[in-house]
Amino acid sequence: MASLQNSPSVYHTLSPYSFPQVGGAQKNHGMLSFCRRGLSFLVRAEQSSPNSISLSQVRFGRRELIAVSVIAPWVSMVNQTSPSFAAETKKGYLLVTDKKDGYSFLYPFGWQEVVIEGQDKVFKDVIEPLESISVNVIPTVKQDIRDFGPPQQVAETLIKKVLAPSSQKTKLIEAKEHGADGKVYYTFEFVAQAPNFTRHALSAIAIGNEIFMAGKFYTLTTGANERRWGKMKDKLQTIIDSFEIFNV
Numbered sequence: 001m002a003s004l005q006n007s008p009s010v011y012h013t014l015s016p017y018s019f020p021q022v023g024g025a026q027k028n029h030g031m032l033s034f035c036r037r038g039l040s041f042l043v044r045a046e047q048s049s050p051n052s053i054s055l056s057q058v059r060f061g062r063r064e065l066i067a068v069s070v071i072a073p074w075v076s077m078v079n080q081t082s083p084s085f086a087a088e089t090k091k092g093y094l095l096v097t098d099k100k101d102g103y104s105f106l107y108p109f110g111w112q113e114v115v116i117e118g119q120d121k122v123f124k125d126v127i128e129p130l131e132s133i134s135v136n137v138i139p140t141v142k143q144d145i146r147d148f149g150p151p152q153q154v155a156e157t158l159i160k161k162v163l164a165p166s167s168q169k170t171k172l173i174e175a176k177e178h179g180a181d182g183k184v185y186y187t188f189e190f191v192a193q194a195p196n197f198t199r200h201a202l203s204a205i206a207i208g209n210e211i212f213m214a215g216k217f218y219t220l221t222t223g224a225n226e227r228r229w230g231k232m233k234d235k236l237q238t239i240i241d242s243f244e245i246f247n248v
Contacts, residue, residue, distance in 0.1 A: 093106040093107060093108055093238065093242075094106065098121065099248060101137045101216065101248070102208055102216070102248040103135065103218055103244065103245045103246070104242070104243075104246070105135070105239060105242050106239055107133055108235055108239075110126065111124060111133070112124060118136075119135070120137045121134070121135040122135070128224065128225065128228065130199050130223060130224055131228070132223065133221070133222045133239060134219075134221050134222075135218070135220050136217075137216050137218055138217050139217070140207060140216065140217040141214065142217070143207065144207055145184050145185070145205060146177075146184060147207075150177075151176055151177050151186045151187075152172065152175040152188075154175075154186055154205070155172055155175040155186065155188035156172050158205070158219070159172060162219075163203065164190075168192045168194050171190060171191050172188060172190045173188075173189040173190055174189045175189075181246075183206055183208070183244075184207075185205070185206045185243075186204070186205050186206070187204045187240055188203055189201070189202050190203070191226065197225055197226070198225070199224070199225060199226065200224060200226045200229040200233075201221055201224075202223065202236050202237065202240045203220065203221040204240050204243045205218060205219050205220075206245050216245075218245055220240070222240065223236065
């Protein structure tokens with residue numbers, strides 16, 4: 001575990017904590033640009049609507065209106081031949097497949113992609129700032145996630161060193177291992193308590209390998225405010241269950 005705990009690349013590259021609440025938004029050429037405490041967010045909509053329904057036939061609430069206003073200018077610009085693209089595969093979700101880094105996952109329709117330096121891919125809800133997905137991919141000399149240790153040990157190290165700031169009180173709820181298509185995954189559930197909120201989160205980690213090349217350490221984390229956990233837990237579990245890595 002020493003190599004995981006002391007690895008600068010893991011500590012500095014993986015998401016250090018859940019995203020700060022977004023301040024003012026500025027619309028710019030079909031994008032929404034956010035800035036708070038010197039951290040810039042560029043919101044991009046690259047999804048297409050999962051159902052071809054006339055807008056005149058639907059009465060929208062606040063969340064739907066925001067999602068439509070962001071998505072509309074970009075729907076025609078989706079390029080599904082690019083290394084990463086989205087397509088609907090399950091009602092209410094879109095599939096992201098990154099052919100360059102070799103992973104895929106589902107995310108809820110209406111969540112927007114935001115560009116954050118150091119993150120491979122990030123999606124978040126347009127209303128609830130703690131509801132998000134982040135994916136990180138970094139090189140590793142390890143060949144298997146089990147080389148770092150058992151699930152609980154690895155999960156506790158990542159939570160304390162990477163996934164939550166040291167100022168937050170964290171608790172690991174569950175950690176387990178499973179395999180799929182010859183790949184080994186660790187998944188775990190935890191909470192991180194700040195003075196003004198508690199985030200309930202799920203993570204999935206794995207190592208993928210390529211012949212004659214360094215391995216890749218994948219981390220996907222999603223979560224929500226504790227007060228919305230009862231409503232969101234099944235949706236977030238779908239995200240975790242959908243996460244897959246593949247050879248490229």
